[in-house]
Amino acid sequence: MQVDSAAPELVTDDFVAMMDASSMCVLIHDAGTKNILWANRAACDMLEFTVTEIRPLKANDMSSSAQQYDRVLGRAWLQDAVERGSSRIEWHYRSRSGRIIPTDAIAVRVELAQGPAVMVQFRDIAREQEVERELKLTTSYVDALARHTSTVAFLLDEAGAVRFATDSALSYIGLTGDDDPPAGHPLTTYGRLRRGGRPVSWEDTAAGAAPVGPVQLELFGDGASTTWLEGSIERLRVQEVDAYLMILHDVSERVRGEARRELELRHENYLARYNAMGDMAMAIAHELGQPLAAAGNFIAGIRGRATTLAQDGEMPQRFADQVAYGLDSAARQIDRATGIVSALRSFVGHLEQVEQVVDLNEVVRECLYFIRLRAAASDVELQVDLGDVPVLVRCEQVLTGQVVMNLCFNAIDEMAACDEAVRRIEVTVRTTDGMGVVTVDDQGRGFARDPFAESFTSKEAGSGIGLALSHRIITRQHGSIWAEHRESGGSRFGFALPLAEEPAA
Numbered sequence: 001m002q003v004d005s006a007a008p009e010l011v012t013d014d015f016v017a018m019m020d021a022s023s024m025c026v027l028i029h030d031a032g033t034k035n036i037l038w039a040n041r042a043a044c045d046m047l048e049f050t051v052t053e054i055r056p057l058k059a060n061d062m063s064s065s066a067q068q069y070d071r072v073l074g075r076a077w078l079q080d081a082v083e084r085g086s087s088r089i090e091w092h093y094r095s096r097s098g099r100i101i102p103t104d105a106i107a108v109r110v111e112l113a114q115g116p117a118v119m120v121q122f123r124d125i126a127r128e129q130e131v132e133r134e135l136k137l138t139t140s141y142v143d144a145l146a147r148h149t150s151t152v153a154f155l156l157d158e159a160g161a162v163r164f165a166t167d168s169a170l171s172y173i174g175l176t177g178d179d180d181p182p183a184g185h186p187l188t189t190y191g192r193l194r195r196g197g198r199p200v201s202w203e204d205t206a207a208g209a210a211p212v213g214p215v216q217l218e219l220f221g222d223g224a225s226t227t228w229l230e231g232s233i234e235r236l237r238v239q240e241v242d243a244y245l246m247i248l249h250d251v252s253e254r255v256r257g258e259a260r261r262e263l264e265l266r267h268e269n270y271l272a273r274y275n276a277m278g279d280m281a282m283a284i285a286h287e288l289g290q291p292l293a294a295a296g297n298f299i300a301g302i303r304g305r306a307t308t309l310a311q312d313g314e315m316p317q318r319f320a321d322q323v324a325y326g327l328d329s330a331a332r333q334i335d336r337a338t339g340i341v342s343a344l345r346s347f348v349g350h351l352e353q354v355e356q357v358v359d360l361n362e363v364v365r366e367c368l369y370f371i372r373l374r375a376a377a378s379d380v381e382l383q384v385d386l387g388d389v390p391v392l393v394r395c396e397q398v399l400t401g402q403v404v405m406n407l408c409f410n411a412i413d414e415m416a417a418c419d420e421a422v423r424r425i426e427v428t429v430r431t432t433d434g435m436g437v438v439t440v441d442d443q444g445r446g447f448a449r450d451p452f453a454e455s456f457t458s459k460e461a462g463s464g465i466g467l468a469l470s471h472r473i474i475t476r477q478h479g480s481i482w483a484e485h486r487e488s489g490g491s492r493f494g495f496a497l498p499l500a501e502e503p504a505a
Contacts, residue, residue: 019040022042023042024122024123025043025122025123026039027043028118029078029118029119029120030117031115031118034118035055037055038055047096048095048096058071063094064092064100074091077089077091078107078120085109086107087107089105090102091103091122102124102129105120106121149168150168151168151247152172152229153166153168155244157243157244158241158242159202160206160244161185162185163243173191173219193205194216195213206233206235209233211235212234212235215248229249230249232246233246266468289338292337293338296331296335300331303323356396357392358393358397358400359391360391360393360436360438361387364384364438370405371408374409374412375408378413381423381424387430391436396473400473403473403474403481403495407494408440411425411440415442425440426439426441428440428441435479435497435499436496440494441490441491441492442491443489445490446491451467451483451493452482452483474495477497480496
């Protein structure tokens, strides 16, 4: 007897054979009485009964004794399939030996030749539940590790986007475990990748992981603060796709310490060089004194001789006047050179550098000669506003003068690079809140970041004193030094020193 004209090769026994060969367990229940009519081989093997033994069994004979698997609930589930066509449930069967078998069961109403029936298909999901429990447990372990470990770890995809991060890592990029995860955001959104202290792209970083390579991450925080992380990046293979595990640790203190040591070394090198410059200046000033004095004497002698010759009629007065004019001009230049040497000896001659009570007005005055020379050479106008009364502070006069000249020289150099119409600096001395204050204003281009964090000089030429050393000189004397933008444009550099409680003895 053929079952289906569309498949004349298959007969009824063939379908029974296929049901018995299936690994899916099948039970056929009568739609009305819910009695078992038939079971395939997979169901008999799982429940450990033959078809003959299984037919008279009820739900309580082959189901877990737990309340949720009561016979009434089983019949209701089958009836739901009869009325709605299908119904799905997780049902725990019990084998002849007593083993409880969790299953995913689907009841489907089928129309048989002798009336409606319910075909129940089920499979053992014990292994799946075990795997699910292990997966949940592993997920819990990973979550606990991510939340409580101090390790900074990022898991990145092929494009360098963050797919997972520990809470410690999240805190470094400004997030917490309660924030939305940064999945999909490139790590370079939060910082700059480096290798060997030099910036590198994500592609270069990934190429260096073969399979493990070094990596550095520079994170910019609020303001000017920078955090440095260092560690390794390892290439992983996840489901036939490359992923990258980055393990880092904070080395910010080490990097800042190295920067401090480098700055201190530059300080020491500068001081040694500046002392040498002072010794050389003193030696030059001493050696120039005698030649300049001798030149002045020779000029005076020649002028006197020319006057005598003119009086005696041996030289025309017209020639004598021309010689006198030339000699007087040369004498003025020698006097100017003598003044420069004298000012230089006065400035660098205080080798003891002792702390004393001095007038800031006087400190500025001693520097003005050199400042005016520098300003004139750059065609910069200099305005000076000194205090009406002495501004007495306790400081090292020579070093404080160096700071004044450094601030003024920097302002003049800045003005030299600007239009001639705005080439003007203003030096002011005043008292404010118990402090003696010196400020230097310019109308230049301003500054992009804190100048006192820079090295000694960013200029191609200069003595190298730098703002960093000026900062050290002033703060060592319990003062403060700063830079600020002017509302009208340009910059204002200044320093303040505490006013002396009493004048110098």
